[in-house]
Amino acid sequence: MKTLVLLGMITGLVCSSWGQAGQALRRAREISNQNNVRQGVPSPAPQPAAPLPAGAGTNHAVATQQQSLAALQADLAGFKTGAVASDAQKQQFTVHLARAVRGHKPSLPSVRKLVNSLTAGLSGATLTDEQRGRLALDLDAVLNSRDQSAAQFDKIIADVQAILEVGTLKRNQAAGIANDLKQVGMEIRR
Secondary structure, three states: OHHHHHHHHHHHHHHHHHHHHHHHHHHHHHHHHHHHHHHOOOOOOOOOOOOOOOOOOOOHHHHHHHHHHHHHHHHHHHOOOOOOOOHHHHHHHHHHHHHHOOOOOOOHHHHHHHHHHHHHHHOOOOOOHHHHHHHHHHHHHHHOOOOOOHHHHHHHHHHHHHHHHHOOOOHHHHHHHHHHHHHHHHHHHO
16 A cells, blocks of 8 residues: 555656646747847748839739738837727727738637737837837738648747747736737638
């Protein structure tokens, strides 16, 4: 009987240490992602195509993506630290997110949830222009992630969380926004 109890205790200790190791590993990845953002390591999101020179035949898809990115960057720049986003700003951001999707559209309630959590988070964050540009690129990548691998998709979601945490957002709020974005992305990837 004592052997059985001792064996149960040892098994419990081993299992709990594995759980702690998993948490430590996740936290180490988060810190590594934050360091990448701080050091300017490129986003895991696919880079947009270079603008075409004037007079060259324009590719409609490239022009549309560049317009979408510019609109998302302008929207993100409009959300000021310490200020509550207006309903008009949220509506415009929702429209720009919907226009950025070049495939299967996500549901409106999940997009609104993302917009509400992201705008609330951005009112408490201080992002540089470079971080806002990177965030816009990541948002565009998730909105058009249907053909991306699951690993690439997860890296982009982790990058969004890292950008927000580097921008002084608390970890749990940044993780909540990342989860909302992941939900939108999962609807698109169906």
